[in-house]
Amino acid sequence: MSAYTTCEAAPPRLRKIKIVIAGGFGTGKTTLVGAVSEVRPLLTEAAMTQASEGVDALVGVESKKTTTVAMDFGRITLHPEIILMLFGTPGQDRFNNIWDDLSRGAAGAVVLVDTRRLEDAFDAVAYFEAQQLPFLIAVNQFDRAPRYLLDEVREALRLDASVPVVACDARDRRSVLEVLKDVVRHALYRLPASPHTVLGART
Amino acid sequence: MVGPYSDAVIGAGGARLRPYALTGGRTRSDYPLQLDTLLAAHPVPADIDLGPEGERIRLLCATPQPVAELAFHLGQPVQVAKILASDLLHVQALVIAEHHDASHRPDRELLEAVLVGLHNL
Numbered sequence: 001m002s003a004y005t006t007c008e009a010a011p012p013r014l015r016k017i018k019i020v021i022a023g024g025f026g027t028g029k030t031t032l033v034g035a036v037s038e039v040r041p042l043l044t045e046a047a048m049t050q051a052s053e054g055v056d057a058l059v060g061v062e063s064k065k066t067t068t069v070a071m072d073f074g075r076i077t078l079h080p081e082i083i084l085m086l087f088g089t090p091g092q093d094r095f096n097n098i099w100d101d102l103s104r105g106a107a108g109a110v111v112l113v114d115t116r117r118l119e120d121a122f123d124a125v126a127y128f129e130a131q132q133l134p135f136l137i138a139v140n141q142f143d144r145a146p147r148y149l150l151d152e153v154r155e156a157l158r159l160d161a162s163v164p165v166v167a168c169d170a171r172d173r174r175s176v177l178e179v180l181k182d183v184v185r186h187a188l189y190r191l192p193a194s195p196h197t198v199l200g201a202r203t
Numbered sequence: 204m205v206g207p208y209s210d211a212v213i214g215a216g217g218a219r220l221r222p223y224a225l226t227g228g229r230t231r232s233d234y235p236l237q238l239d240t241l242l243a244a245h246p247v248p249a250d251i252d253l254g255p256e257g258e259r260i261r262l263l264c265a266t267p268q269p270v271a272e273l274a275f276h277l278g279q280p281v282q283v284a285k286i287l288a289s290d291l292l293h294v295q296a297l298v299i300a301e302h303h304d305a306s307h308r309p310d311r312e313l314l315e316a317v318l319v320g321l322h323n324l
Contacts (some may be wrong), residue, residue, distance in 0.1 A: 011243055011298040014267055017309050017317050018239050041275030043238070045282065068280070073238070073271045078320025082313070085239050085269060101237060107317070109308045181321050188314045 015082045019183055020102050021072070022089040022128070023112030024120025028140045028170035029088040030072050032112060035176045037074030037086060044070055045090070045098055069098065084180070089124070099127060108183040109135040112170065113151065118156050125157055134190040136164040138179050162190075221322040225256060225283055232289035235288055236270050238281060242288055243300035256287055260297070289292040 021029050034040060045068070072088030087102045103109070109128050113121045122136065128135040138155055150165045161166065166182055169175040237246050244261040247253070253261065256277070274284035291297040309317070 011245060012300045013302045014241050014300050015302045015313055015316075016241060016269070017313060019239060039272060039275075041269055041272055043274055044280045073269075073275065075269070075272065075321055076321075076324070078317060078324075082316055082320055083267075083269070084317060084320070085271070087238065087271070097231065105309075107314060114291060139265055143296070151226070177321055181318060184314055184318045184321065187309070188311065188318070191311055191314070 006199065011080070016085060016086045017082070018102075018106040019103055019180060019185075020087050020106050020109040020133070021112065022090060022109055022124035022135075023140075024114070024117055024124075027112040027114045027117075027120065029112055030138070032038050032110075032138075032168075032170035032176050032179075033072045033074035033086050033088055035171055035173045036076055037179070038077060039073070039075050040072055041073045044068055071098070071102075085116065103128075103131050103133050106133060108131055108187040110138050110179055110183055112138050112140050112168075115139060115141070115153065115158075118153065121157060126160070127162075134183070134187040136166060136179075136182055136186055138166050138168045138170075140168055140170045218237040225279070226286040228284050230282065232282070232285040234285075234292050236285045236288060236317050238269065240270050241267045242270065242273065242292075243299045245295055245298045247294065251294060251296070253291065253294070257291055257296065260287060260291055265295060276308040279309045 021032060023029050069090035071090040074086035076084040078084050089102060090098055111121050111124045136154060137157065139150060150167060154165045164186055166179060166184055168179045242264050244264040260273060263273055270284055270288060273288060275280045278282055288297060
């Protein structure tokens with residue numbers, strides 16, 4: 001057996017932050033994660049195995065249906081002790097319990113939209129509203145959008161006035177980093193006045 | 204959407220349970236591990252045999268890794284990685300390397316530190 005010299009007696013204590021990247025198929029989630037991440041994993045997960053936990057204990061393993069889903073994962077090391085993780089939501093099925101796992105403890109979410117298929121964003125918007133997870137809309141486009149387009153998107157998605165709508169180019173690192181900063185700023189803005197009220201809140 | 208890795212790992216249709224051979228057929232982990240749970244290797248007595256997968260996980264976690272990356276490097280579905288990692292947590296060959304309870308949203312101090320970190324990239 002080889003010797004390990006990696007850890008001292010006290011385990012490392014890192015801080016992490018998680019941002020969820022949602023949006024319909026083909027909106028550019030994979031591209032966005034890839035533009036900023038240090039790693040490019042694509043994960044597989046058996047959706048129903050998780051969905052069944054604690055819900056249908058009486059159902060036998062043999063009768064469970066498992067659906068294999070794939071999701072993007074990205075990491076940015078912001079500081080030796082702070083790691084930012086990005087999770088692309090799998091597919092469009094927001095009723096999948098993986099969405100709950102991804103959202104739990106997340107700082108916020110990006111809903112990436114393609115203006116030609118705005119309706120694909122409805123499910124994600126409804127989900128994050130229900131979860132009370134701070135989110136913004138990022139309109140993925142190749143060219144700079146006229147201001148009225150962002151307003152049209154806000155109108156079409158019936159967004160609350162507090163939800164930011166920003167333009168981005170998912171291929172461009174700087175542009176994606178701006179979106180991530182916008183999410184974090186929005187999350188800061190949405191923090192309750194007293195930090196103590198956060199601790200008891202169901203996320 | 205099905206990615207390139209899922210075909211290799213899961214196979215089509217009937218081969219789905221194959222990865223769970225590594226876990227002795229178990230489909231649940233004993234620890235409430237999340238995709239973003241950070242794991243770090245921890246020294247163990249030399250006479251503990253962790254098996255090849257266990258050794259590999261400990262090597263991967265020489266620098267702390269989230270469960271998500273561990274699964275990717277092992278070429279296994281996330282749930283399989285969680286079960287293998289929980290076995291190592293049991294014998295303290297791995298430890299959870301985090302400050303905060305993952306179920307809580309980040310606080311102001313962390314969000315501000317993240318903003319500075321993003322700005323400095």
